[in-house]
Amino acid sequence: MERRDEAEFARLLRAAIAGDEKAYGEFLQHAAFLVRAFARRKIMQGGIDPEDVVQETLLAIHLKRHTWRQDAPVLPWLLAIAKYKLIDAFRHRGRRVEIEIGEIAGTFAGPISETASNREIGHALATLAPGQRLVVAAISVDGRSISETAKWLGMSETAVRVAFHRGIAAITQQFGRKQNGYK
Amino acid sequence: MDTSELIKTLASHSKGTARPLSTVWLWAAGMSIAIAALVFFTVLGLRSDITSALETPRFLHKFLVAAVLAVSAFVCVRTLSRPGENRRNAILSLAIAPALLAMAVAAELFALPSDAWAATMIGRNSVVCLTYITIIGLGPLAVFLWTLRYSAPMNPALAGSVAGLLAGGIAASFYAAHCTDDSPLFVAMWYTIAIAILATLGAAAASRLARW
Incomplete structure (x- = not known):
């Protein structure tokens, strides 16, 4: 430039x-x-x-x-x-590769449950960027509202909303990929 | 979300910018000195012979080293807390305080007979020194970690360890006014360990708290 x-x-x-x-x-x-x-x-x-x-x-x-x-x-x-x-x-990306192997090992050992276990939620959250992880955990796991989360993290509500949507999109993509593997 | 959509959303939130980082660092420095002073005067207080001690070079040298450490660590951590700054000079300036201390240690070794070295180094207040420098430094460290969280350090652990040095420099400046062990040998041994504890705590905490 x-x-x-x-x-x-x-x-x-x-x-x-x-x-x-x-x-x-x-x-x-x-x-x-x-x-x-x-x-x-x-x-x-x-x-x-x-x-x-x-x-x-x-x-x-x-x-x-x-x-x-x-x-x-x-x-x-x-x-x-x-x-x-x-x-x-x-x-x-490095962590995601490890997690996929860990999850496959887990499915051999135990029964497959229909709903997401805490461990699965933890794994899904672990693949997110730190900012997204905080926001998604606050809203989906702790049940805080957008405005509460914004206040808690000192972010604007828009930033919270953006991080939340992107985080959920990333998790959905990952879970979708895994479920296709089973069928 | 589409990038152009993201840009539109972000641009519509241009108002309400947070306070500039340089201002926040000054507040943090002021607040942490106030907290350290409060803890120091509540728990320890000045030594009783402070007026005569003020005339001895060993006593004054403790403050010089601690204050130089605090100032250089403050400049350094401010630099480390912003993306795109030149970090090398800031990190190099951290060597000034150890160099001042090393010179005083060398002078002390000449001044004292060699059979007095060990006893002087161990002193009488080693446990008090370790405990209270760490305790006085915890409040300032918390303030600086919060400030790092507000910043954008490229290397959170490194910035956290320098925040620990800064908290240690402030705590040592106060503690030095209480302690009656004035020899540079004592300072080089026990002050260093206490400040290193704060730096380690700072690095560990910041690598979790100051990621962004």
């Missing part, structure tokens, strides 16, 4: 932090574009959708935008967040 673009990029984020909705939209569009290019370049093998990394990074930018120093360049800050979320995605 050119120096002039960096200045423009920083201006957008400053305006966004001051509450300018339009500037924030533009900023996030551009951020998504940069992070997508970064994630596609870094993800060589399958198992991780670059778009997941883009979305996790955008959500992190939103929740952590107060950690940007207004006199610092935006790009190193942005790419550091993307890197953190990418490493997180790799770590979760």
Whole structure:
């Protein structure tokens, strides 16, 4: 990115932090574009959708935008967040592989139950990113409301809703894959 | 959820940005010093010969080392709590306090006959030192862990251990005003162990609490 673009990029984020909705939209569009290019370049093998990394990074930018120093360049800050979320995605993929083996071993040993056991719920939650895990656990397991969860985690209600939907989607995808294996 | 949809949702929530991190760190520093002072004056208090002690270089050196540790750890943990910062210089600055202490230890070894080394190092207050530096540091450590949770550390465990050093530096600055063992040999031994306990606690807690 050119120096002039960096200045423009920083201006957008400053305006966004001051509450300018339009500037924030533009900023996030551009951020998504940069992070997508970064994630596609870094993800060589399958198992991780670059778009997941883009979305996790955008959500992190939103929740952590107060950690940007207004006199610092935006790009190193942005790419550091993307890197953190990418490493997180790799770590979760590693864990998911272990969990699948663990679950298969369990099905040989014990009877298959119709409803999800606490252990299965625990496993499903363990595959989620930490933010999603907290939100899904709070809402689905502890039975808190969206607004209670938002207050508890210090997030906005929208952020809670987004994390909840993405978390549930990830779990459904995983359980769906497993059930197909049985039939 | 589609990415452009996510962007739209997030952009509609541009208002209500949280407080800037630098402000929150200053509050955290102020609050943790207040908590440490409260615990110190409630549980321990100043040593009785404080006025004459203030004229001895050994006594003053304890504060110098503890304060330098606290300041460098504060600068360092603030840097570690933000993505995309240059971490190297901040981490290197942590070496200043140990270097000051090492110089004082060397001077002390010259000043004392070698048969007095062991007794001076063990001192009279080792258990009190270990216990109270750790106890005074726990409140500040909790405040800093909460601040790290609010931040976005790239390496939570590392940031947590520096938060422990910071809590230890603050706790040691207070504890030094109570303790009558002023030799750098004593400080290098027992203060170091107590501060290392806080750093370990900080690393373990932050690797769970400060992930984001």
